[in-house]
Amino acid sequence: FGLVQGITEDVRLDVSAYYKDVTNLIQDAIYKDFQDVSYQTFVNREYADIKGFHISFEKTGGFINGYVRYNYETATANRPNTLDAPLTFQEAGLDGALFTENLPALGDVYLNFDRTHKAVFNLRFNTNEDDFFSVLGYHPFGRMKFSTTFRYMTGRPYTFDNTGQGLQFNQRTPNEKDWKMRIEKGIVIQKQQFNLYFEAFNLLNQGVFSYSRAFGDKETAEDWNLRNDIFLTEYENDPYNTSRGVYLVANQPRHYRFGMYLRF
Structure with a gap:
């Protein structure tokens, strides 16, 4: 449910909340016969709930x-994913009776896609052909567009437990920030408009790690928590060390792009 309210003709506020009760998710299950031979399958047992709220404040039109936009969300379940803590069914004997092995209750844990906080900020400027000052009849800041977008997201849960308590998804990956910008200038030559643009990506030059490679693997998750200063170094063949950033980092470093397009 939610509420959308127009504050002025071009300013709008959107507030909404949501709750999703998820049942019948598949869960790993192992069947063992009386000879202890295992068979693996999936059953509909897992439970999860996803809830949160969203706030958006937007202005359209004008200069x-x-x-x-901001989103708060929690996504929890009694199992962190399909394959963790499988159900086990054991055949009691020759009569073929089945019983479920009693597993310790894990309680609710975060799902691996949970991000508690997400925020996006966007600012845009658009000018007409005759805006601002002119030089010999030419408006250098006319026909321009400027846009910048900043995104922030909290990290995703992952598992690292060196205490032996069997904790699940008890750690968070680093928070992620991304800032990009675009500037565009329209130039008219003999009634044909040419649009020049400049784009800058990842202005903060922050690396975003691949979740599956950096934190889904037990060894690299251990490196992040215990050897953070050499996390991006392949140290097993010391002193012949190499970087493993190309394998663990999912995004590109700061980079720029120039271009031109025509508008007919």
Whole structure:
């Protein structure tokens, strides 16, 4: 449910909340006969719930445009994913009776896609052909567009437990930040408009780690928690060390792009 309210003709506020009760998710199950031979399958047993709220403040039209969006969410379940803590069914004997092995209750844990906080900030400027000052009849800041977007997300849960308590998804990956920008200038030559643009990506030059490679693997998750200073170093063949950033980092470093397109 939610509420959308127009504050002015071009300013809108959107507030909404949601709750999703998820049942009948598949869960790993192992069947063992009386000779202790195992058979693996999946059953509909897992339970999860996803809840949160969303706030959006947006302005459209005019010289200045933009929006601010924020989302709070929790996604928990009694199992962190399909394959953790499988159900086990054991055949009692020759009569073929089955019983379920009693597993310790894990309680609710975060699902691996949970991100508690997500926020996006966008600001845009658009100018007309005759805006601002002119030089010999030419408006250098006319026909321009400027846009910048900043995104922030908290990290995803992953498992690292060196205490022997059997904790699940008890750690968080690093928070992620991304900032990009685009500037565009329209130039008219003999009634044909040419649009030049410049784009900058990952202005903060922050690396985002591949979740499955960096934190889904037990060894690399251990490196992050215990050997953080050499996390991106392949140290097993010391002193002949190499970087494993190309394998563990999922995004590109700061980079730029120039271009031109025509508008007919």
